[in-house]
Amino acid sequence: CRVTFELENMRVAGFLLLVVVSTVVVSAAGKGLQIGVKKRPEKCEIRSKKGDRLSMHYNGTLLDETPFDSSHSRNQPFVFTLGTGQVIKGWDQGLLNMCIGERRKLVIPSELGYGDRGAPPKIPGGATLVFEVELLDIERKEEL
Numbered sequence: 001c002r003v004t005f006e007l008e009n010m011r012v013a014g015f016l017l018l019v020v021v022s023t024v025v026v027s028a029a030g031k032g033l034q035i036g037v038k039k040r041p042e043k044c045e046i047r048s049k050k051g052d053r054l055s056m057h058y059n060g061t062l063l064d065e066t067p068f069d070s071s072h073s074r075n076q077p078f079v080f081t082l083g084t085g086q087v088i089k090g091w092d093q094g095l096l097n098m099c100i101g102e103r104r105k106l107v108i109p110s111e112l113g114y115g116d117r118g119a120p121p122k123i124p125g126g127a128t129l130v131f132e133v134e135l136l137d138i139e140r141k142e143e144l
Contacts, residue, residue: 034107035094044099046138050083053139054095059132068122077136088113098135106131
């Protein structure tokens with residue numbers, strides 16, 4: 001009877017371990033970069049790729065919708081080179097394959113944003129960021 005009891009406890013412990021591991025895997029997967037296409041242009045002659053110089057308009061908020069930055073408020077697009085580390089990883093990944101005129105919503109987990117350190121005073125450590133972005137122009141260097 002004691003052996004049966006111990007075997008049953010081992011089965012329950014194994015099942016609980018499986019549940020815990022499954023929960024951790026699902027939770028980690030749920031924290032990845034989320035990309036939502038809000039508007040697609042009718043024609044797309046060029047898509048953004050690493051090394052392109054992009055001109056963007058954007059609004060950045062925290063998950064609770066507290067704004068922290070906007071190119072619109074400055075009346076000036078933000079210009080940078082994609083895939084070179086000039087911006088947070090969530091942008092370098094989330095703005096690939098965009099068309100001019102396309103609008104996206106990016107939900108960027110902390111590890112692809114500013115991490116545990118944040119960007120005080122407006123962005124606390126560990127913050128998930130939400131960006132509404134619009135690609136205005138792509139400048140591509142001619143390939144040799």
